[in-house]
Amino acid sequence: MNRIPSPKAQTAHEGADRPRGHGRTCGGGEQQHAMQPTRIAICPSTRPAACQQRDIVLTELTVMEDGDWALGCGHEELRLRELEEARTRALQLEKTMRWWSDCTASWREKWAKVRAERNRAREEASSLRERLEGATAELAEARRERRGMSADNARILREAGGPRAETERRGEEGEGDGKDVDDEDDEEGERQEEEENHGDDDDDDDDREGGDAEGEPADAAMTGVNRAGKEVERMSSPEQEPVRDTQPGKRSVALPSNKDTTLVEEPWEKRRDAGNYRRGAGPAGRLQEAAVASAVEEELARATVLRLRLDESLKTLLKEREDKSELTKTIEKLEAEVLQWSLKNEELNKSKQEALKQLALLREAHEAEMGRMTEDLEDQVSAHSSMDKKLSDMRAELERLQAENAAEWGKRERLDTEKLALERDNKKLRLQLDDLEEQLSKRRKQTASASDADLRSVQAQLYEKNKELCDLRHAYGKQRKAQADVAAELAHAQRRAEQSEAEVKKLRQRVDELKREAARAEDELDETQNQVRRLQRSLDEQVETSENLQVQLEHLQTRLRRQQTDSLFGKKRSGGRYEPSEGGAAGSEEDDGNSS
Secondary structure (H helix, E strand, O other): OOOOOOHHHHHHHHHHHOOOOOOOOHHHHHHHHHHHHHHHHOHHHHOOHHHHHHHHHHHHHHHHHHOOHHHHHHHHHHHHHHHHHHHHHHHHHHHHHHHHHHHHHHHHHHHHHHHHHHHHHHHHHHHHHHHHHHHHHHHHHHHHHHHHHHHHHHHHHHHHHHHHHHHHHHHHHHHOOHHHHHHHHHHHHHHHHHHHHHHHHHHHOOOOOOOOOOOOOOOOOOHHHHHHHHHHHHHHOOOOOOOOOOOOOOOOEEOOOOOOOEEOOOOHHHHHHHHHHHHHHOHHHHHHHHHHHHHHHHHHHHHHHHHHHHHHHHHHHHHHHHHHHHHHHHHHHHHHHHHHHHHHHHHHHHHHHHHHHHHHHHHHHHHHHHHHHHHHHHHHHHHHHHHHHHHHHHOHHHHHHHHHHHHHHHHHHHHHHHHHHHHHHHHHHHHHHHHHHHHHHHHHHHHHHHHHHHHHHHHHHHHHHOOOOHHHHHHHHHHHHHOOOOHHHHHHHHHHHHHHHHHHHHHHHHHHHHHHHHHHHHHHHHHHHHHHHHHHHHHHHHHHHHHHHHHHHHHHHHHHHHHHHHHHHHHHHHHHHOOHHHHHHHHHHHHHHHHO
């Protein structure tokens, strides 16, 4: 390489061309050596590496020409200083690389924690969705069962009303008033069908707690039984309305709230017609009535059993509806939390991207600096190699003579300089380590406090909102195992355990209350059954009283007929003296009056 010599090199050549004076002493040479390194020592900071190497070579040439030992020592000192500068740069680069590696490791740990928390939240949301789907399926099955039970109840009530209508029709055909009774039966059948349809519509409704009344009975004897069943339904379901009698003109048996029985009297003509029918029916009619009564009792028992099953299904539906509402609330809260976590995740992604951008910029700067340093080192190596080749021939004799002395002196100075440099480096490294430890401790405290606050807030929200979920307890156990090394997490885990114990106590109290309510409901059912039995007894007593009254009516009618026949015979005997035409006319008139 062709290089332009510097002014310092020219002065060095001029000094070398001067004649050697015998009056020069070693002290003067030492003074020149002391001045020369001071000028060369400024070069590393103000001049490029090529100029430095050229000046070093020129100084070595002057040393060889002058034969001054001190100039060789100054050259070695310059080389040692340059090596120290290169070492400091390498150490700084190593420190920066370590710092960046630590930063990347901390970022990786932080993102691993965030990913684990996100995965946990997703798993919890999926488990809650599965539980919600199971609850909806169970609710749909319960609704189907309720609708089937309501349909069975309506069918049983229709079957119970069929034989009663037939007996009513037969009895009224015997009396001769078939047309009016048929009209009334048609009206009652239409009204009963409308009420049954209304009850089916109410059963199909999801918000209704129990079914409405199925309709009023068509029989006079079954009105009391149906009213008793409706009272049972009214006690079991609070949304039912009391049944009113829409036909006050018909003969019926009323059962008021004070459990007293009253018989609605009818006109004398209807009673007489009923007595004629009873007398004409005979034992066959009584057997039919007994069969109808037994069928009615069986249907009543079946209706009570179905009503009990309906009450139980309604209770289960209420519980399932409450569970569903709680699950929907928890799902909404969890969805809100998932949204919050997604927002946090987006913020963390943004911060991560910014940090990655900064890291890329710093890496580029580091790579550029490393490239510059490698170029400088390559230039230095090339310069050293070229100069070594040039100086190898010139330094052969000098190395032979100065081998031992220069080696010992160089070793001594090198060791001293290395020792001093190492001491300085150790001091600097200790100071830097202290600073780094302080910074790391501060960062750890900050990160620990921030992470503890976030975790406490999130866990408090999660565990307050999900009191009755066992899956969250399992997740909490995992989280507690994963963070067992942190002392602050242990305290929080103890607090959560206390909260869970309080929740368990509350749940136990709730279970006890539910048991008490179930016992109360059973007591109420027993009371309703007793009332039904009492009403049945009162109905039987009224039937017996009605039969007794009918027997008395029959006796009275027989007496009246006997009296009438006796009076007729007496009149015939007394009127035998008159003309037969007049007697016949009078008898026909009397017969017409009796028949009327």
